Amino acid sequence: MKLPLLEGLLKYNDEENLLLSMPGNKGGIGFTRDEIGLEFVNRMGFLDITEVDPLDNLHYPEGIIKEAQELLAKTYKAKKAYFLVNGSSSGNLAAMFSAFDEGDEVLVERNCHKSIYNGLIMRKLKVKYIEPIIDDELGLFLPPNKENIYKALENCSKPKGIIITYPNYFGITYDIEEIICNLKGIGLKVIIDCAHGAHFGINKRLPKSLASLGDYVVLSAHKTLPALTQGAYLLVNEENDIIDFYIKSFTTTSPSYLIMASLDYARYYLDTYGKDDYDKLINESEKWKKKINKLGKVYILSESDLDKHNDRIEGYKIDPSRYIVILPKGYNGHKFLDYLRDNKIQAEMSFSRGVVLILSPFNTEEDFKIIYETILNLDMRNMSREIEIKYSRNIPIKKFEPYETFKLKSRWCEIEKCEGLVAKESIIPYPPGIPLVCPGEIISKDVIAIVRDYIINKKSIIGVNNNKILILDIN
Ligand SMILES: Cc1ncc(COP(=O)(O)O)c(C=O)c1O
Structure with missing residues (x-):
């Protein structure tokens, strides 16, 4: 008898990972705040x-x-x-x-x-x-x-x-x-x-x-x-x-x-605990952020860093109950996520330069210590990137409204041959789950390069199947 899903879930739970991902109840710990929970x-x-x-x-x-x-x-x-x-x-x-x-x-x-x-x-x-x-x-x-x-x-x-x-x-x-x-x-x-x-x-x-x-x-x-x-x-x-x-x-x-x-x-x-619990969490997260940043390996972002890089734009805030952890230039965020996972820390998501950790009022001092020590033991030599890639800033040209593509004929096409063709479906790298291309848009060279980055790094990308993309068959 096989019970693949239930067995997989139990096995994951047995690993006792530190959940710095969703859900907010952190594997049930959040309900143990009081008697009724x-x-x-x-x-x-x-x-x-x-x-x-x-x-x-x-x-x-x-x-x-x-x-x-x-x-x-x-x-x-x-x-x-x-x-x-x-x-x-x-x-x-x-x-x-x-x-x-x-x-x-x-x-x-x-x-x-x-x-x-x-x-x-x-x-x-x-x-x-x-x-x-x-x-x-x-x-x-x-x-x-x-x-x-x-x-x-x-x-x-x-x-x-x-x-x-x-x-x-x-x-x-x-x-x-x-x-x-x-x-x-x-x-x-x-x-x-x-x-x-x-x-x-x-x-x-x-x-x-x-x-x-x-x-x-x-x-x-x-x-x-x-x-x-x-x-x-x-x-x-x-x-x-x-x-x-x-x-x-x-x-x-x-x-x-x-x-x-x-x-x-x-x-x-x-209503009951929110204000005080978040106060405590933010105190802890700020304290450990400073300690982690002092290690000189990774860097947890602050608002002032965003303003520094985007000098024209002010007014950004970062949720202090999250860590956006950035690796030095030339290092790979996806590999860092895997490293954390190997050390029983479940990050929420990775991106090319780092990871996002979702903290919660249910994190203890011990949890922060685990994050700190895991980063202390990080060997940067294992985090190097295979390729350097940038996201495309431009919105692809829209040929059809998304709903107009819905019933049009389509075919699968090799990624490398898609330049200039119209996407039938969204191409969405996970995480962060944001479409690179939307239905009805023309696929550019930049998009093809990003898709390649995700495939090389073995990250899931919806809308790509066996290195092929579904395009509109309109010619
Ligand atoms: C910005 C945003 N909106 C909506 C959703 C969908 O939320 P749910 O998973 O609760 O359906 C998500 C899920 O990740 C999200 O990131």
């Missing part, structure tokens, strides 16, 4: 119950789910709040369907999540991309700044709304409060994908929360808070009843009570 995690297997009286119904909440969602709205100071059991992905889709109609023109960040690209196709939206900002020196993507947002807006003929990611996957934010207010002032609908920022605002040392500012704000509680994977929140600040229909449409009719209960716990955690 401990009871939840200990009785988890017995609490997988369905909609029986008096447990309420997520699709028509009138009892305990309604009460829990009302408390959630209060915590985030939003008009209305919903539990999502299918991640922020379902929240992004529901928000896009509710805010926009077929054919609407929408401003979208180039670096947005796949679920938003899916929404563009499903809702048949016309897309205007906001140019990404790439820090070549560090190999990082930064959130678009004011100039890029307004530049994209000028290229629109009749914009209906904007979808903004806050923060990006690195935990970097740009101060967009005023921009959002201006855009709302000229009638644009604003969706904020705040998947990585469910903890924002709970402590003044964290980036600002935009929870009450966007018309729709999506938060992946499971990424940074003590909630189970898939658990997320959708906050709605505009009067719009059709959102209920779309949330229901993108949600199973058998929502997990475990996920919903964990979402209730995550909100309670923020």
